[in-house]
Amino acid sequence: MKIPLSYSWRSLWTRRLTTTMTLAGLALVVFVFAAVLMLAHGIEVALIDTGSDDNAIVIRRSSTSELVSQIERDAANIITTLPQIARGADGKPQASTETYVLINLEKKETGDMGNISVRGISPGAMQLRPQVRLTEGRMFRFGTDEIIIGQNIARRFQGCEIGQTIRFGESDWVIVGHFAAQGSAFESEIWGDVEQFMPSFGRPVFSSVTVRLRNPEEFTRFKASVEQDPRTQMGDVKREREYYREQSALMSSFVRILGLLVTFIFSIGAVIGAVITMYAAVANRTVEIGTLRALGFRRRSVLGAFLVESTLLSLIGGSVGIGLAALMSFVRISTTNFGSFSELGFGFALSPSIITASFVFAVTMGLIGGFFPAVRAARLNILTALREA
Amino acid sequence: MGESIGRPMVEVRNVSKSYHRDSIEIPVLQQINIAVPEGEFLALMGPSGSGKTTLLNLIAGIDRPTSGEVIVQGTNIGQLNESALARWRASHIGFVFQFYNLLPVLTAFDNVELPLLLTNLSKSERRNRVELALKLVGLADRMAHYPKQLSGGQEQRVAIARAIVTDPTLLVADEPTGDLDKVSAGEIMDLLDRLNKEFRKTIVMVTHDPRAAEKAHTVTHLEKGELA
Structure with missing residues (x-):
């Protein structure tokens, strides 16, 4: 013993x-x-956690992130009509064609400038991201110059209160709401209407297309459909969660x-x-x-x-x-x-x-x-x- | 263990022991022959450096002779490997040290229980044995005390309880009264005397103290590594 x-x-x-x-x-x-x-x-x-297993994201092949990706409108239109994409109650595909750019804002604490992600979304985006919920104010209206701001940005940067106006992309944008996204990276973004952001930033192309699949097993077929069609084959398809894993x-x-x-x-x-x-x-x-x-x-x-x-x-x-x-x-x-x-x-x-x-x-x-x-x-x-x- | 009827409990045959310091060989014991019968109470006496503690250590199996044999209850302990010797010590030898050598972080109970942890006894059997041993040395009411909460005499009695708790063949005591006042020393010697007479324990004791040696049946003197 x-x-x-x-x-x-x-x-x-x-x-x-x-x-x-x-x-x-x-x-x-x-x-x-x-x-x-x-x-x-x-x-x-x-x-x-920003990504979802049900979603797939398409960015341009060889692009490391949305920031350097370009998807032409024609290609985006083809992608969002593929049969593997889930349909909403209104019969429309659950997809969001998005633009993603960086702007500078002044930090509250130090007065230094910091890079902020600005995401232009389509009306289908909120269905794709159920984790996003408004904490203050209301959702922006599509077709207007309204935006909503993630709570992490609202807390740390100047001029982000509801009712205030931020200038970027040679336009003024009115803040109408703050949102949370269960601690994910979306909380560090500014969201608005993609169709308003694109002309404002002088960008004729989208950065990415995110879609909800009818079920996660359809991913392989969706990927093959995108990558084999000569009109969309410049697209690189990833599960959304995998994309964000690579980003981290x-x-x-x-x-x-x-x-x-x-x-x-x-x-x-x-x-x-x-x-x-x-x-x-x-x-x-x-x-x-x-x-x-x-x-x-x-x-x-x-x-x-x-x-x-x-x-x-x-x-x-x-x-x-x-x-x-x-x-x-x-x-x-x-x-x-x-x-x-x-x-x-x-x-x-x-x-x-x-x-x-x-x-x-x-x-x-x-x-x-x-x-x-x-x-x-x-x-x-x-x-x-x-x-x- | 082979027990031989008629043979002494301890036989020391032609034992010599020497130590090496640098390249110099220092003889400590030379050609010692001793036989200790069962039930004997032997006192080893002699001046410092005479080799009495070395002889005790050889009998107890914590040292090995340079030549010769030490046979305890028929076992030539010099032939046991280290592991077997450790097992042999655990079951055959009860140690009583001059400075008690209790583990200060353990209670009297835990100290006495230590040798029993090397047996296959159950927890309740161990408890019974420890309580019995502590009762025998008159410290049943001090079981939960730590060594520093006990007097020197009480510490030595706990050490004796530890030595007898496994019911060993042989008790070896190295100056058991060397660190005690006269009264406590007397009590310890009375206890060893009782263990020898009532419980038939064979005891080999090293001492400088003539009063302690009086309790022994036999007193063997060593001088310069030889029997005087």
Whole structure:
């Protein structure tokens, strides 16, 4: 049988100061680790949840995003009449031909200019995006110069109150409503009538066509229809969710790689802290180790006891770190998405896999930190250890 | 373990022990022969450096002779590998140390229970044995106390309870009264005497204290690594 867990646990408690200091180091590193993953996941959630599995988006082949995509009106007309597209109650295809451009607005806090996405939509757009709901004011009327603004933009940029007018695309636009979209990237956009935006921006072409499929399994046939027709074959068809996943990849990967690199460097410090703590624990308890061995406990039991101790240390540190990181769920960030060069609001999103990864990371640090001191404890000669008394 | 009728409990045959410091060989014991019958209470005495603790460690199986054999209850313990020797110690030897060597973070109960964790006994059986051992040493009411909450004499009694809780073949005690005042030392020696007489425990004890040695049936003197 093994040396009782209570021995490891109480031994940690006996050295409260060093234990607390080591715990703080481990907790800090786990906090950074979890927060980085939460941030990257938050970006993915914001962008991926923007898309829907039922929808498909068509952009121009080789375009990395809507921003650089062009779909001619003729091609768009053909695409929106394809049979795989769901029909609304009025019998019309559920599709939105859209234009997507960037404008500059002044930030409330700093007065700096920031890029804002402006999306011109067709009347069918709201059916495609049921997550969008007005939080204030009303929906804009098609055929007018009215616009609605996502709540993330309304909060952070000047002149975005209902009733105010914004000038862009050589026109003045009246704000009639604010909208939310369940934290997705749409909340960082300005929406208006695509037919009003296109002449205003001097753009004769759409940026994209988004459609709702009759069912998600029709995607392959819809894609083949678009890509095999010579009139529409310049179009690249993607599931909407997949498109937004690609849009998030650059930024989330950047955050994840940079963050994990920083965390790795931090973790070296935490592991060194754990090593020092555990070596001190072994040095202070040489006689105890000698006694346990004399009583008949084997080397591997001693090794196990010290590894359990460092694992306990890391589990507590990990729990504290994850607990602190969980508080970050209440923080929302808004910054420029490298994928679209436009403002994107997102939060720190915790997930079960991040909790698991954080605990695995914490325990790994604990085991690495505890391993060599534990080996040293296990290799102590009984007589040498007992002579320390 | 092979138990041989008529053979002594402990046989030390032609045992020599030397240590190496750098390239110099330091002899500690030379050609020692001792036989300890079952139920014996043997005191090993001698000046510092005479090799008495080394001899005790060899008998207890926490050290190995350079030459010769140590046979306890028919088992030549020098032939056991490290793992087997650890198992053998757990079931055959009860240790009593000069400085008690209790684990400070464990209660008296938990300290006494430690050797039983190496057996297959159930939790309730372990509890019964620990309570019995602590009752025997007169500390049934101190089970939940930590070592620092006990006097030196009480700590040594907990250590004795730990030594007897597995009902070992042999008790080895290294200066059991060395860190105690006169009264406590007397109590400890009375307890060891009782374990020997009432419970037929074979005891090998190293001591400097002539009063402690008075309780032993046999006193063996060592000087410069040889029997005097």
